[in-house]
Amino acid sequence: MDPEGIDGVRMTWNIWPRTKLGSTSCVVPIATSISPIHHHRDIITLPYSPLLCRTCSSALNPFATVDFAAKKWICPLCLNSNTLPLRYHQISETNLPPELHAHYTTIEYTLPDRSDHPSGAPSSPVFLFVLDTCVIDEELGFAKSSVKRAVGLLPDEALIGFVSFGTQVHVHELGFSDLAKVYVFRGDREVSKDQISKQLGLGAAYGRRGGPKGKGGFNNAGLDRFLLPASECEYTLDSLLDGLQTDQWPVQSGCRPSRCTGVALSVAVGLLGVCSPGTAARIIALVGGPCSEGPGTIVSKGLVEPLRSHKDLDKGEAPFYEKSKKFYDGLADQLVNQGHVLDIFASSLDQVGVAEMKATVDRTGGLVVISESFGHSVFKDSFKRVFEDSEQSLGLCFNGKLQLNCSKHIKVQGIIGPCASLQKKGPTVADTVIGEGNTSEWKMCGLDKSTCLTVFFDISATDKSSTPKRAIYTVSYKELLAGFDQETAAVVMARLASLKMETEVEFDAQRWLDRSLIRICSKFGDYQNNDPTSFSLNPNFSLFPQSIFYLRRSQFVQVFNHSPDETAYSRMLLNRENISNAAVMIQPSLTAYSFDSIPQPALLDVASIASDRILLFDSYFSIVVFHGLTIAQWRTLGYQDHPELQAFALLLQEPQEDAQMIAHGRFPMPRLVVCDQYASQLWFDWSFCYLQWRQARFLLAKLNPSASYNNASEMNTGSDVIFTDDASLEVFYQHLQKLAVQS
Incomplete structure (x- = not known):
């Protein structure tokens, strides 16, 4: 299933509050990720130009109100009436054009050739x-x-x-x-x-x-x-x-x-x-x-x-x-x-x-x-x-233009992503600027199938009446909770934190993320004041704290041991990739392979390391195949070459094939790393030991340090240990509960 849907659009909040106070109280910004040329099999292409509203230039869409008798339609954004041209005069409630079908929320149009195309212009890229x-x-x-x-x-x-x-x-x-x-x-x-x-x-x-x-x-x-x-x-x-x-x-x-x-x-x-x-x-x-x-x-x-x-x-x-x-x-x-x-x-x-x-x-x-x-x-x-032109083609396109039209009380603050402002002012442009702002139109000189833009909105409507904490949104509190997309929210917070680190002097990203997380847990958690043990989160919010935990430790926030080029590179990819890919950059995926079960997701935790299993780690930038101690020893002894041990050969081969499959659909191509647990215990070539340790760090640096040298004596026998002073996810969550429930 495609998480981006037919429209290539994902929102932090799928149900929006209707007042400025309500939007501010949401903590996570009202933002939308848009993939302009998202390819989906259900998107249709029409061989003519879209019918635009004469006032706000919005296209005829399923949310418009149509007067079939008068042959007019009312724009749902500006509420102005428009006359339908002659080619639409045959429409009725039972004979609707594709633009008005409820399941065609995104449509591609084939525009006629431009008569103003300049003479002498190259027709090829x-x-x-x-x-x-x-x-x-x-x-x-x-x-x-x-x-x-x-x-x-x-x-x-x-x-x-x-x-x-x-x-x-x-x-x-x-x-x-x-x-x-x-x-x-x-x-x-x-x-x-x-x-x-x-x-x-x-x-x-x-x-x-x-x-x-x-x-x-x-x-x-x-x-x-x-x-x-x-x-x-x-x-x-x-x-x-x-x-x-x-x-x-x-x-x-x-x-x-x-x-x-x-x-x-x-x-x-x-x-x-x-x-x-x-x-x-x-x-x-x-x-x-x-x-x-x-x-x-x-x-x-x-x-x-x-x-x-x-x-x-x-x-x-x-x-x-x-x-x-x-x-x-x-x-x-x-x-x-x-x-x-x-x-x-x-x-x-x-x-x-x-x-x-x-x-x-x-x-x-x-x-x-x-x-x-x-x-x-x-x-x-x-x-x-x-x-190359194949199924995995990037789908390069040139000279696109994005225009955003909003209803009366919604304004655009700006965009984070690969685009440039065209400085088109208007009533939908907010005073507050985020990224490429001060406009309602943007130029995209180049884009491809994975290009993603994050649009930030400001709700300008005000409600001066005094309302209780959970009624200020003017929509159902449960509806607001149900409409929260925690994966999109984590990516948007990462992009916003990265932008602030580049544009605001002495901005403390970790402190900002911590405060934002405490506020959102305090507002949307269920608890009794000053009782951390009573704290719980709605399932739609339950994974958000751990996403912020891994974001705090990521290269987007932690620049120590990273060069300015590496930081700029990782942030550029974070800002341009779709939500699913960006989420993997923040919180990598881990898959375990063993004789006991089929490949299955594993916790991104040091406890997932075991001597008799292979781990496949995917952080988007790198893919690591990590062999446990026993697996590495058996491989070194050549057990996979014995005909009676084909099961072991297949176990070694499966994560390698999965890694190649993941890499094949990525751009840029990720670094493929194969390494072993405790490499120095297996080899006597010190240069190779150093290389193995360097490669293993791609995995070890991202794992939750539930077992570190500080608490190694408390862990189960055989558990691997990470040498770090970083707090574990468990300790992080305990502090979060304590701070969120304070009255």
Whole structure:
């Protein structure tokens, strides 16, 4: 069953209070997650444009009131009457168009071709590859192979462009195959769109093939020279990549290479802005290290200076951060105005500046993948999925627009997710801004099947009458409880906490989450004052406290031992994925495999570790197959190879197959980890022991530490122990009960 439903919409509260006081008392915000191109088999497509209300532009829908005799319909949002056009004059109570059927709450429309589509505009999507050459030969080889494979997967009519960079930026002309032509830009200074146009020779009115410069700013010369169909330039690009070498500029001892990532992206944005503004286009950047040259620099060239950490950012000791972030914010504005997308594939053991580049990806709806190497499966498999056309295709779309219409007393505060505000004011825009706000329309330069936006609402209606605690909602208290979606609520709280950590100075996320949880338990729990033992929660709320417990310990809130790039990466994925995937990021799933039973869910607790079972752990970012001590010993001794022990071989194989199945439907591709309990007791290779311990931490760091070194003597014999000072879920819940029932 699809938890997102036919509409791809989930709400924190499915029954809304009708007053501002009621909404404030709910504690968890009134918010909705929307997947704009959610695919469901029951969604129909109509071959005409929607019928819109002449006042608020809302579409005809099942909630509208229709006067069949007068051939009019009343909009349920603005309550204004609209005349039905002639094509609807045959409708009756027994002959309804699809728009009015109760089970068609979401409909897709096929819009007619636009007559204003500018002449000269490319009719196919553009893919502009930007490749970092400041890497070792092996890494460059992996990257070039991936680009070649990607071009081979694209349809013949897709337009391809190529830019490489190191100390300088090289724009490669693909339309002149007889002789390689390259245009070079200095990497130590910012370059404007006009300068790019002039240097590339795109200011002339006529292209090389004699085609005039198109309407709307489209430059046919650029389309002839720098952006060519894959069928025409695949051989030229393959030859170019075969001859491409690592950056040849010398690197002084004790210094980083001069890598001008910011200028390279600026040139790529400018090239697309001249050649194909407003059309479907993606810049696909493969970055292999930190920018150390020109605008966008995140670290100096000297290796003695470490890359900025969260501690440096908090203390204001990251000298390049604010300037670099401002540069990329400006680049994001330019991309949004052009309607283009930036994808970042960062493959490096170092940080590359994803934290600074976050706005360029977030606001354009781009993709982001971080891996250790261009040869790592996380990069290779994720990169391939962007271009392949199969059942697991990402369903990439371009230049969408989201418009929200609300009834009289509901206003929109803003959106958290991959979109950009179009600054359209109106009566439905709230004064309070959350994320991309101050508007009722948003631009989505790029989106895919998993793109999810979180919309925050404000209820403006007031009720000045004095009402008791549980009557202020003007809806049934039981109805309000029944309409609570605790999974969506946990994800919305995570997204809001992440936003506040980035935008509010000295915001204490743990304290904010604790206070919010105490308030909601105090308001919606059943208890007697000052009696913690009497406390209980409605089943619709019972899992919410443990979701907050795991959220408090997650990488979204705890930045210790995480780099700014890793934190930015995890938050970008949290904000763009659907509720089901985001919930797994917050509270991972655990499945146990043993001889005694079929695979079954296990508690996310250290007590679930046993020597005779295998655990499959899924945190979205990584999938871990964890073998218990006995299972690992038997595997090492080769028991699975004995014909009479096929049951053991199947037990080893089943979690591996399930892990592959989970990974196959994910983007980015998760890290697959296989490790053993107490690895150091099984192996004498210390480097392997260290690797096993490093891999096991993906699981151990997420488990509830019900058994730690503080209470190991109280636990059952054989229970595993986690060395941590973190409070367990049981202790957390005891404190929550005590605080929630205080009068």
